[in-house]
Amino acid sequence: MRILVTGAAGFIGSHYVRGLLAGEYPGWESAHVTALDKLTYAGNRANLPATHERLTFVRGDVCDPVLLRDLLPGHDAVVHFAAESHVDRSLAGAGAGEFFRTNVMGTQTLLDAVLHSGVERVVHVSTDEVYGSIEQGSWTEKWPLEPNTPYAASKAGSDLVARAYWRTHGLDLSVTRCSNNYGPYQHPEKVIPLFVTNLLEGRGVPLYGDGRNVREWLHVADHCRAIHLVLNGGQPGEIYNIGGGNEYTNRDLTLKLLELTGAGEDMIHQVPDRKAHDLRYSIDESKIRAELGYAPQVDFEQGLAETVAWYRDNPDWWKAIAHGPGREL
Numbered sequence: 252m253r254i255l256v257t258g259a260a261g262f263i264g265s266h267y268v269r270g271l272l273a274g275e276y277p278g279w280e281s282a283h284v285t286a287l288d289k290l291t292y293a294g295n296r297a298n299l300p301a302t303h304e305r306l307t308f309v310r311g312d313v314c315d316p317v318l319l320r321d322l323l324p325g326h327d328a329v330v331h332f333a334a335e336s337h338v339d340r341s342l343a344g345a346g347a348g349e350f351f352r353t354n355v356m357g358t359q360t361l362l363d364a365v366l367h368s369g370v371e372r373v374v375h376v377s378t379d380e381v382y383g384s385i386e387q388g389s390w391t392e393k394w395p396l397e398p399n400t401p402y403a404a405s406k407a408g409s410d411l412v413a414r415a416y417w418r419t420h421g422l423d424l425s426v427t428r429c430s431n432n433y434g435p436y437q438h439p440e441k442v443i444p445l446f447v448t449n450l451l452e453g454r455g456v457p458l459y460g461d462g463r464n465v466r467e468w469l470h471v472a473d474h475c476r477a478i479h480l481v482l483n484g485g486q487p488g489e490i491y492n493i494g495g496g497n498e499y500t501n502r503d504l505t506l507k508l509l510e511l512t513g514a515g516e517d518m519i520h521q522v523p524d525r526k527a528h529d530l531r532y533s534i535d536e537s538k539i540r541a542e543l544g545y546a547p548q549v550d551f552e553q554g555l556a557e558t559v560a561w562y563r564d565n566p567d568w569w570k571a572i573a574h575g576p577g578r579e580l
């Protein structure tokens with residue numbers, strides 16, 4: 252078995268690849284993994300083993316049709332993580348262009364190449380942000396797409412490309428839409444690692460607005476387990492929401508991080524709210540639970556404490572990134 256993973260040097264893609272190489276995912280314990288990544292500012296080769304007998308790393312762009320047509324034949328499946336993923340960067344004027352290039356055109360280029368490759372199964376990894384914001388209740392997969400940021404719009408566009416390639420060409424493809432992830436190896440521009448690394452360095456944390464925005468948190472290990480269930484058992488053309496049920500306001504999350512790092516509330520620096528800041532995300536994940544037997548395994552309190560401990564124990568990993576290029580946002 253051979254599997255190609257795009258965005259494999261990023262936060263979630265690298266977790267999935269490390270799990271595949273460790274034999275953690277049923278049915279694919281001995282699979283050969285091709286890890287494709289452009290190594291943008293967000294990709295880090297050090298997130299993957301330098302060498303492994305079942306790993307081939309390829310530096311390349313999902314927008315490159317020639318590369319993809321050469322690379323894809325011989326693979327059984329593709330799991331597509333590659334994306335521009337940081338909402339704040341998509342809000343910054345011209346920065347949005349790269350989101351549409353990679354997320355929409357990259358998905359179209361990849362799926363077009365898949366059609367000519369003999370690859371039999373694709374999972375497209377998307378996000379709950381495509382639904383917009385919800386004040387009460389939770390989104391099912393039937394909810395209309397009402398993305399509010401360029402990031403979310405580009406992911407919604409990629410979901411529609413994926414749907415069209417299933418409907419038009421009969422591609423065996425499923426889409427996942429997950430809530431916010433946390434865990435080790437997440438780029439220090441994202442809220443949990445940003446706050447943790449700031450606090451570990453004795454610096455304050457920038458809390459948007461009044462901090463009442465609500466997010467649902469899921470450990471990256473649970474997300475990857477769910478993606479793998481979809482790879483193995485998901486139906487063509489179907490969408491699967493993935494959530495964790497852990498809803499916290501940004502303020503409450505910040506208070507937990509202060510406690511875990513031994514810092515006081517004086518470290519909170521309130522900053523003007525983000526443009527188009529969605530108030531609340533909430534996922535109805537009953538479909539993947541009922542159809543594929545999904546259930547998150549990582550307790551949020553424990554997972555968060557372990558994540559903080561990981562950043563405390565691995566300063567070399569994040570200091571190189573946090574103080575390096577690409578840290579301007």
Ligand code: NAD
Pocket residue numbers: 257258259260261262263264287288289290291292293294295311312313314331332333334335336337353357376377378379406428429430431432433438
């Ligand atoms: P990330 O930014 O950490 O990783 C993205 C990876 O894609 C990086 O390694 C980057 O180098 C690579 N990449 C970017 N452009 C590329 C291109 N043109 N060609 C090839 N590789 C390219 O992101 P992440 O948090 O790991 O997210 C992975 C996927 O999961 C994304 O599709 C994202 O939308 C989705 N998702 C993320 C979350 C979350 O909370 N992080 C939640 C739900 C869904």
